Amino acid sequence: MGGAHINGCGVHAATFLLLAKECCAKVDEFTLQSSLKQFYRFAGRGNVAYGDQLPEKSFVDNGKTGALAFTMAAAASLTPEGEKSIYAKARDISAVKSFYSTSWLNHGHTGGGVGEIWRGASMGLMMDKKPTKHREFMDNRQWFYDISRRFDGSFGIVGGGHRYDKELWGTGMVLFYTVPRKTLRMTGAPKTKYSKHYQLPKRPWGTAADEAFYKLDPISGSALTSKDVDAEKLATHGSWPVYRLLMDPKVSDKVLLDYAHHPDHGIRRYTVDAIYKHKRDKLILTLLKSKDPRARQAGTMAIYGTFKSKPMGADRLTGEMIKLLTDMITDPDESWWVVYNAMMSLNVCDAKTIEPHVDRLVYWLEHDEWWLSGG
Template sequence: MKFAAAFISLCCVGQCSAQSLNPNGAYPKFGVGPTGITATIEKGLKVTVAAVQLSEPAGQTDLKPGDVLLSVNGQSLSENDPRVTLGTAIGVVEAGDGLLTFQVQRGSDERNVTLRLPVVGAYSASWPENCKKSNAIVEQTVRYAVKAQQPDGSYQFGAGRPVRDDVRGCLTSLFLLSVGDDELIPYVRRHVRPLAERAETRRNAGGHVNWQLGYQGILLSEYYLRTGDAEVLPGLQELCNWCVDNQAAGGWSHGAPVGPGYVQSGLMNHAGLPVMITLIIAQECGIKVDTAAYARAIRLIYRMAGHGCVAYGDHRSELWWSNTNGRNAMTACGFSLLDHIPCFREASEHLATLVTDSYYQPEFGHTGGGFNVIWRGMASMHVPEHRRANVQRQNQELAWYYDLCRQPGGGFSMPATPPNNPRYTGLEWATGAIGLTYAAPRRGLRITGAPRTKFSRQAPPPDFDWGTPEDRTFLSTADAEGFRESESPKEIYHLLLKTRKSEATLQFCATHLRHYSPLVRTWAARLLGERNRPEALAILANAAMDKDPRVRRAAFDGVSGYDNWR
């Protein structure tokens, strides 16, 4: 037990990444992994039991709603982010004796309460790839999802309303398809055939239709490429026709028509990127897509790759966040489908690597970090071999989060985005999404790296011109010559952009003008410009004459004060 406590302390303080909770506010209900405890975090970081599932490990103890959890296995829960401590403790004891001991306050009394979790082993160094624990979690989640499916193909998770043709239902069926088990095909078919039939008459989506069309199109296409079931093709064709009808300025908004006063050109790439992926993969199924609309969609997004994060709308690549709530990851998965074209393969690998290096903002998002979580694991499959250590670092840093999301009996429940945004919480959002993260290494989907199937057709490449040959350099995942990494991505972020800017030396900034990431290069250049000292400006002047165009571009960003939304 002493070893477990020491290991938890080490992980929480030095290795695990999370976003900040507000110690003066309250954090909504969340499941404490497979313990059967539902908790809130009240003012002062007081982890308070909200409910106990009687049939689960916590239900075999004396825990009651209202109890305050002061510590777990000797580690305080009133410092930093208690979720990290809880999630890390679960992983440690599952690899040890299974015993979680809470120090509990009930009124004026304090007591210890111990519950026993099943011992399932530790994650492997390369998890979820080549990992027995991950495989066991996949199989448990499969059983949970299959049991949740209703006769009409929808999924009933807990006490919520069934989900079927929206993002949540499509993610769940994509998860079942991703596992690679042919015995699961009938469950997916039960969902997709009625969906395709409704799509033939455009009765498959309502409200913010583009959100639904994108995920539906990916599901129908992946299902066809796996099975060759031509019954879904007429619906997929009409779905793609509807997508083309809704396009504006190369992209999509929440729905149709586009509101031009919304952001830039009225576009909202969170909704549009899955539609773009649909147009790519549907052509692999033999679907006819308007070539001009297809080229406009690819061009809008491709121009951002290599220059920062994929933007919210039709504006410059974003630079002041390390991630963009899934947009980089979506694009990496989409462009991977065009990996026979070198520039798209490179763009996919570049964006996927940026995603893995944003592990320190795992829940970041404009309206909540759900899509950050949904797409992160799938994008990891497209990181090039020489950067696979970045994926391992990400997954080791975030193991606490995934263990916290796991629920007793199977499934996942996504906790609220800090400080208290519950928009994408619950079993119906997370079961398919995080299941896809664990199953991604099986490469059961084209978007997670599966090879083309016997039903695949070679789609024509998108027909557009963009940039010069030197623009390809910006898609590289290699640092510029002379770069030597000494700090983690998290430390670089704080030294160049956030809390520790005053500590960044001129030499540190100069070195990071040569980083592979356009974000890091621009952060370093802007900081040199802000210093406005002769030595700093001399570094920028020298960089402006560098042989690497990425370094030259960073230098001019520093001089001009380049900003992404203006």
């Protein structure tokens, strides 16, 4: 895989290392910490990439983001802070993404069946915290699970083709039945006498501002409320129906602003694609001015372009926008994810505009975090 990693496998290897550490197995410290950091960075910022790349911005992920929820669950069970840790928050934002990505049934490289395994399993982690979403997910997937069950009680993954309609894969898919029972440590089972805590970094990547990307509540600044988000239905709020709504040229500024403040990164990405397409540039300015890093990052995406969309022309970038972007890259407390995206947006500008900020850009180019030095 380009970038040397194959994260569809690697994310599970990281989970194994964390669980092994809790069992007091001898685990190489460098491997443990570097693997934790590698995958922690993806939570709340898009999909786990295929290789050693930045987060992907589509909703098709072959189960890597659902699997990430279990990696973060293992980290939360290992570290002494437990449910109060940043890993528990990273777990939840990764798990609930399965609700929105469920529009893409059996979709993805290899046929998508592996995505159904981890999408359903990770949604089971949200039964208590997001009961309406969990129930909606299960009720709307019942037909799929029912026809995947064979006459003898075994499971395949129906519609997955020759590759996935086998017991080998079907057995994995039925985790959606068992995860809510919390019989495993990574699904919420209590500690045993063999479980040992181990102090993980309080924050393995980024600044305090980066923790905003794990919030399940919408961003303040629009009419969207937590109650609205909790009441979402798949037929109207899965990724496909939201995409169709946003891409309608007649969509209102209010609807665009609401979805730009949505807690799911992918929904925000769809929204800024629509804002760019419909040339509602005043909304970009609103986002860039937000006090919430999630909104500021959404504003930058509208400028530099996202999945399969081109960057905004320099003629649409105003002086006020440029000032806000340069403020982001010079603020030492700014979210690293926002900084990266702000630098991507500044690529739209000509050399004369960027020249006064060369020193700060060089600072980031020399940073030991490649997500930033590569910006």
